[in-house]
Amino acid sequence: MASPSRRSGERRSTSRLSARPYASSEVTRLLCVGAHVDPAFSDAVIRELVSESDRFVAPSFGFDVLPVLGHALVARQRRSRRRVVVILSPLIPVFLFFFGTMAFAIGVALWLWATWAAICAERLVALHILTTDLADPRTSRDRHGFDGRIPVHPMLTAYDCDRINREQDSGSGLVYYSGYDPFIGAGxxxxxxxxxxxxxxxxxxxxxxxxxxxxxxxxxxxxxxxxxxxxxxxxxxxxxxxxxxxxxxxxxxxxxxxxxxxxxxxxxxxxxxxxxxxxxxxxxxxxxxxxxxxxxxxxxxxxxxxxxxxxxxxxxxxxxxxxxxxxxxPPLNPAYRAADRLSPEITDGEVCLIAGESVLRMVREAVEAVLLLVLLPYRLWSLVIKRDQPSLEGEVSLGIELPGKKIDAFDYGARTSIRELAHAKxxxxxxxxxxxxxxxxxxxxxxxxxxxxxxxxxxxxxxxxxxxxxxxxxxxxxxxxxxxxxxxxxxxxxxxxxxxxx
Structure with a gap:
């Protein structure tokens, strides 16, 4: 739930701020890798820093939040584009069904091909980012490797970058926390x-x-x-x-x-x-x-x-x-470091392997897309019914009933740090x-x-x-x-x- 204090008018241009000393650290690089290989982690980063931007940012130690947020936004954008193609492609055979059996068969083939192509292309783009922009600069040789730059994304504005830079400072100042434990980010x-x-x-x-x-x-x-x-x-x-x-x-x-x-x-x-x-x-x-x-x-x-x-x-x-x-x-999820074992160049064998694996994923996501389209009217109706119901996320619950009164309070404290979301079990x-x-x-x-x-x-x-x-x-x-x-x-x-x- 967004609070009334959000000032959308101050969100104008994309920032290129990257002045923090830990912007190009090893932990920052591994967290950026995690944003591309772990969808749950990247969604959590965006939710904590952008979706509920009125919450304060937890102090960071040994890493910079901004490059991680930038890569999380880029990774979600890439996956969203793939998802749009996968969800809309079943409409191709539905449209061609009215032009005869042969057209319908061609439509089914186009549907499966579009689903496969979207999955394969998304995975190849992710692999390219991991082996170039996020490569370990100590072993990248002729590749430039990770240098702490913040990817450009419309949702990462100058206002957000300035706010996050000031609030993530681990050196001094005041920490606003949410919940019972005040030492947010310590593990x-x-x-x-x-x-x-x-x-x-x-x-x-x-x-x-x-x-x-x-x-x-x-x-x-x-x-x-x-x-x-x-x-x-x-x-x-x-x-x-x-x-x-x-x-x-x-x-x-x-x-x-x-x-x-x-x-x-x-x-x-x-x-x-x-x-x-x-x-x-x-x-x-x-x-x-x-x-x-x-x-x-x-x-x-x-x-x-x-x-x-x-x-x-x-x-x-x-x-x-x-x-x-x-x-x-604790240390980071070991899956994030596994990306360092990728070969520097994308070989023909790796492309063939990704293409083959995309066939298996194509079947699963094609079935999910059909089910989603079938259930779409029900989900739209549910959204219409709940449209006027206020969201309680982030609101302060008193545990009592006050007839005719609404408690206008919000918890702005930091709930967790990005580093804590990525630690190993x-x-x-x-x-x-x-x-x-x-x-x-x-x-x-x-x-x-x-x-x-x-x-x-x-x-x-x-x-x-x-x-x-x-x-x-x-x-x-x-x-x-x-x-x-x-x-x-x-x-x-x-x-x-x-x-x-x-």
Missing amino acids: IRRNSSKFPILLNKARGSLAVSLDGRPGLDDAAEVEAFPAGEIFEYVQERLEATLKDEGWGDQQIEGLDISRRWYRTAVGPERPESPADVSSSSQGGERYDSAREYLCVRIGSWGQEVVSSAFINFDVKGRTLYTEFHRYVL EYQHFFQSVDAGKYGDIIERRFLEIVIDFLEKKGMDTGEFRARQATILNYGMIQTGGGTISNAGQMAVGTDASASAS
Whole structure:
């Protein structure tokens, strides 16, 4: 359902914008390949970015959305033209039926030939695009290969390109999300750790009160600090330890650290563009408030496997509350990379093979076209009946009835990212899974150490935080959002208890 805020008058000319640093990346190229070989993926791309263009675009990391959208539009246009020929070609024998039996037989032959020719031509054009415009530039030799250019298409206008370029920026700003999970584009959540730390003065001795709490002297006033101070310190130290302090060639590649705000976008009008919203006074505990997170991303395997961590701090009642959420974006669908095994030139044998396969597809699509024409009156009548019924897609449902009133609200938040639509169901290599966990562990270990350093610089007690650090790192014990506790290591409970591997 399109919302009233769409400004069609601003859609004029096709844009050639391609200034993003990831426009010609390997992930961008593979996603463009997927737009041509996977109709379901290309339709989903168009639906998320064009059909419902009032929705915000999810942040992209390691790829550029615009070339993918351009190729998805071109691929759908090519398939639509083939579909039109296949659907209309059965009308040829119907028309020639009135001119005699011989004319009808010729009409049937023309129908089958037109269906076969449309299917064969569409597949040959797709193969040509895959072996030239989308070829791997590292191995294309005399072919120019993929260079990140955006295909020209009437639906890809300057207004859309400018909007997508601003909203897909993964570096900073505000993210408008839809649904429950705010971290759109990060992939699958691995685990979360959330715990409060009492902000007490560092103890001068090991003596404690009978109930295990620090004495009055140990709980003396400490220097107060805002949550923004620890945000800045952790970001600064993470950038230094993960980027600058590596030995020789041991620096982590594909690292991105930024601070972002996350909020919903439900209302009668589309909110301001994320780039135009001030981040000041965004916090709070309201339905329309935003919450800030430190976003740490590491892209490995050519940016195909992305490990992400989202960190938040809050200081309430002399208590430091920390959140650490780990996400992993799995590699791309392996079918998209299979196109790289195509031969550079389209040989006569490949043309014959496509022609033969098109015969089998011709039979199936010819039958589908006949059934579609037979059922066409019923489908048209259904559309007439439902024409005046409002679409509920994207509208906010309250779950209650308000007689005589209509809730004029729309969810403008991003539902998913283009990269998430294309990921594989499982890892293709064992080492991809290992590396995804490795980088997440590195981020978590550094994060815990940096928080301890910050507290020690403030002269605060770190005993409780160190105990929790040992639990997480040594035993793999995580409390998830649902309240369950999972333990990846050995655990013993009670006095003199011990645990050993069986």
